[in-house]
Amino acid sequence: MISSHRSANSMPHRQRGITTLAVTLILLVIVTVMVLFSTSIGFFEQKTTTNENRSRISQQAAEYALNLAGEYLKANRNQILSDVTSEGGWMAPSASAHWAKCADVTSMPATHPCMSEPDPTRRAQLYFWTNDGTTGGSQLLPYTSVVPAGAQVENGMGGASSFTATSNVRALLCRLDTSDPSSVDCKLDPVAGNRVALTLIGDASLSNESGATASIKETWATYSPFVPSASVPLIASGFVQGLGNGQIVANPDSQSNGSNVMASVWSPNNVSVDGSGGGVGSFITCQYAEFTGQLAGGAEMTMHDVKTTCPSATGTSPPCNCPKAPDPNRTMKEDWSGHGTGGGSTLHKGNDILDVASGSESTCDSSVNTITNGCRTLPSITFFPGPNGSGTPMDKAGVLDDDSIFEYIFQVDYVAADRGDSSTLTNCGSSGTQNCVDYAMREQFSATVVANCSSLDSSSTGIIWVTGSCSQLNTQIGSPDNPVIVVINQGGNSIDLKNGLVMYGMLFIHSDNPASAPAQVGGTNAQVYGALVVEGDIKMTGNFTIVYDSTSATSNKNKIPANAKFALVPGSWLDAKTAF
Secondary structure, three states: OOHHHHHHHHHHHHHHHHHHHHHHHHHHHHHHHHHHHHHHHHHHHHHHHHHHHHHHHHHHHHHHHHHHHHHHHHHHHHHHOOOHHHHHOOOOEEEEOOOEEEHHHHOOOOOHHHHHHHHHHHOOOOOEEEOOOOOOOOOOOOOHHHHHHHHHHHOOOOOOOOOOOEEEEEEEEEEOOOOOOOOEEOOOOOOOEEEEEOOOOOOEEEEOOOOOOEEEEEEEEOOOOOOOOOOOOOOOOOOOOOOOOEEOOOOOOHHHOOOOOOEEEEOOEEEOOOOOOOOOOOOOOEEEHHHHHOOHOOOOOOOHHHHHHHHOOOEEEEEEEEOOOOOOOOOOOOHHEEEEEOOOOOEEOOEEEEOOHEEEEEEEOOOOEOOOOOOOOOOOOOOOOOOOOOEEEEEOOOOOOOOHHHHHHHHOOOEEEEEEEEEEOOOEOOOOOEEEEHHHHHOOOOOEEOOOHHOOOOOOOOOEEEEEOOOEEOEEEEEEEEEOEEEEEEOOEEEOOOOOOEEEEEEEEEEOOOOOEEEEEEEEEOOEEEEEEEEEEEOOOOOEEEEOOOHOOOOOOOOOOOOOOEEEEEOOOOOOOOOO
């Protein structure tokens, strides 16, 4: 009995051991499942991280290619819009051509660069880059030419975990027509189109990496921080002696805010138009509305109408005229200048002539604004870019870009020697011996360089630098729709603006040393619609006409100005080829 009792009591202990084993096995299974689940999540996260890394690297490759393509275009900025074969112009009808019209593409797949512009009307006004200028040529920019082979993305991306990448970039060109500021848009053949917007489309993929790809696009546009201009129709750093029977139409913008102040002639010396310079004549200045009010029953014309209607074939008695004093219909008589009707010794010298009064003019007591026997009571100007005839500086101390009239108008600060010395420096360029005006014209403004004036005609456009002197100008230069800037290196030589000259734009007569060898300009029956600027002396004769036009400062529509900057258009970046 005792033995049987012990055997019965020992069985529960064996059953409790089995339960523990079963619980342990269940827990082991649960832990195993958790480990396997955690491993699966780890593998998934690792795969996700790898994919994100591949995506990021492919996008970086596309960004890198896009930036290099932008530098490639900047390196070829002189060729982008050029239509000159000898310059390798991308717009030239030759082997150097690289732009084709989107409108000429008959079948356009979704991957075509032109499809990056969703608006079909605007798309028809765009160009796309090709290697041969045809619609069937390769569209891939050879941007890798601007970097060494070892720096190209095809040689590996991603640091220690290097990935082999393939990239390409395509380009769209929009030529912005700025001839009408109220309606700026892309045009295939713009009137004024030297500002551009370039849309770059980049693609990149990682070889053998499950097809990791990226596509991005962004638009870069050019802008010019400054365009050369003159704000007065006649400017001379030397003496103005005699204005013949000419007429000068002032800058209409100087009459804003009800000031009724015109600006016709600007000089740091006395403007001697009272007969002391050799002949009185019957010159006159007037306002724009007065000049145009002679046509269409007194209706005022636009500047474009003036430039197409008013020029005279002979230069004498153009259909538009300043009304001669003392016409009772003239207004604001304090602001115009000129002699009495038919000539005479009495000169009305108004506020529109900005000069320095002579001793007799500044000390005598005479009728207001009227010169009789050399007297007037107008105040003298206190500022002019550079020195006056006596060598006294009239520019602003500490300001570097107004030591000469060239520096002031073209806004450069390395041409003139110093205050009181407006002679041209010769320490420019890589050699350090280049004439600084020559350097500015060639390098900063990308001017068309010619040896003399024989090639100037109605087809001339942009900025032209004439390196040699010209004895006379007697033809049409520029046109109403394409005004031109002509800078002539006249030195100490004289130049005649003769019958037949119709100048549309700004004519700048340059002298390297205007104090000792000033340019000397005469004129007979010449017509200038823009501005005439002379570094030196001027003595106009005959029935010349100068009408101020603010469009006198323009640039070649087939060249991007050298001082233009490239900037990213805000909001144009997109990680897709087609949108917006």
